Amino acid sequence: MARKEVPSLVKDEKLIQKRRGEMIKAAVNLFKENGFHRTTTREIAKASGFSIGTLYEYIRSKEDILYLVCDSIYEGVREKLNEQIGMTEGSIDHVKKAIAVYFNVVDEMQDEVLVMYQEVKSLSREALPYVLKKELEMTAIFEELIKQTVEQGELDLCEEEVKLLAHNILVHGQMWTFRRWSLRKEYSLEEYTKMQTHLLLYGVKSKSFT
Amino acid sequence: MARKEVPSLVKDEKLIQKRRGEMIKAAVNLFKENGFHRTTTREIAKASGFSIGTLYEYIRSKEDILYLVCDSIYEGVREKLNEQIGMTEGSIDHVKKAIAVYFNVVDEMQDEVLVMYQEVKSLSREALPYVLKKELEMTAIFEELIKQTVEQGELDLCEEEVKLLAHNILVHGQMWTFRRWSLRKEYSLEEYTKMQTHLLLYGVKSKSFT
């Protein structure tokens, strides 16, 4: 199950990349304003700078756009993550740093992450698995990092705990976007990161902020 | 900002309650299958057991249905919570129990919670605040419980940490629904509850399951 290819009527591969890039950018902006369903293909075409006919040279259906958007956002997040996380050996400091980097990326791309997060469910049963797989791959990044930290002896966790922890980290990042209507009022990103990291590692019973 | 009243053309208040109950039940089932936008008012009417004309005697617009659905789900969760959580004094055991109860409720109502969670965003800017307020009230329940535990001296947390912890608990519950495609494969509800509770209280650094 590799990346799903969306067929296009246009031959020039470079041009496809370019046009789809324009499409995705326009679509994200519209989706974050009105959501997927309330956004029309005409609006997307217009905001992309070409006609509705041209739009349909590069996709088969409106849903294809949503898929491309989700795919692109995941790639964006992953790229930024890989840029900044060197995955050599595992250590608690590494985990902390990775969380901070991840939260930063989520914050930078908050609109995109939120849009994707709220709209994936509109994907067809056929396309959904491809996107969920991406989410699992993201989880796996943290899972691997924690697992190595366990192997280094800095943490004592079983397989299942490692997995759940990875899920929690991911969700705490996403939560910064989908609960921002409340969290933003209470905390800055730095405060949020620091507190979540502390709670994650030390829980509430041991009091020793670092 | 009390509960928003949705006007109806029908006079009989009892009947309104009854019909809206039927409507909500039908709508939740359809929403969880196809989402709000892909569900038609005709489908809702039919599944409710009356005609499209009658449907519109009890609401003004399709969005009213979504609002009623969200409202009803919140009330359902809160009712079940209050039933089972006696809020006398605060203690760590109380917090643990409250989490377990909450996770159980979320599990019982997973379809409803998931639907609400995925569709609130489709509410108009006018109706949204009423629903977000409900979410804050839910958070406040846990906030209060934790605060009292702090006051009892069983926990040492500042105001902001208490708040964040309450948010985390709520999200961990919701997460059980919106990540069930993955979590369900890994854990039973009991395992999930136990592990999340432990991580929440003790973090990953101290190893002592109870």
Place this chain on the structure above:
DNA sequence: TTGTACTGAGCGAACGCTCGGTCGATCCTT
């Protein structure tokens, strides 16, 4: 001239919502 990217008027299905009308229950009058 041929191939390819692009255009946008137009098609047809679907959808939210309305409104004229039906009909049983209830009230009023004699």
Place this chain on the structure above:
DNA sequence: AAGGATCGACCGAGCGTTCGCTCAGTACAA
């Protein structure tokens, strides 16, 4: 008690509009 008037819940055909998508035609580069 009977007949008529009124009420109000319920109905569903149909209106107006929107929206995803198509395709016959154009522009232009090679």
